Amino acid sequence: MLSKKNLINENLISLRRKKGLTQQRVAQLxxxxxAEKIQRIEHGIISINLEDAFKLACIYEVTLEEIYFAFLESKKNKNK
Structure with a gap:
């Protein structure tokens, strides 16, 4: 099982790709x-803070819950 950090990072990469955006374009937005900060977040070198999560949610047109969706789903499944 992937760690919390890895699940969130994989989800961020997936959301960005679904929108057809490059890391550079996300950084500009x-x-x-x-794009270094975006790269570092997506590769788990630094953790995403709430302000950046909110900005990414706006850019990707998703909720904050969707930013953390993979991690939240893994917690639900673990508790079943």
Whole structure:
């Protein structure tokens, strides 16, 4: 089973790709100069903070719950 961090990271990559966006474009939409921060979040080097999660939710047109969906689903399934 993937860790919480890996589940969230994989979900972020999937959401970005579904929107057809590059890391560079997401960085621009978030007001970041380059894609390094997006790369670091998606690869689990740094954790996503609430402010960035909210920005990504707006960019990807999803809810905050959907940003954390994979992790939340794994917790539900584990508790069954």
């Amino acid at each position: 978030m007001g970041i100069k380059n």
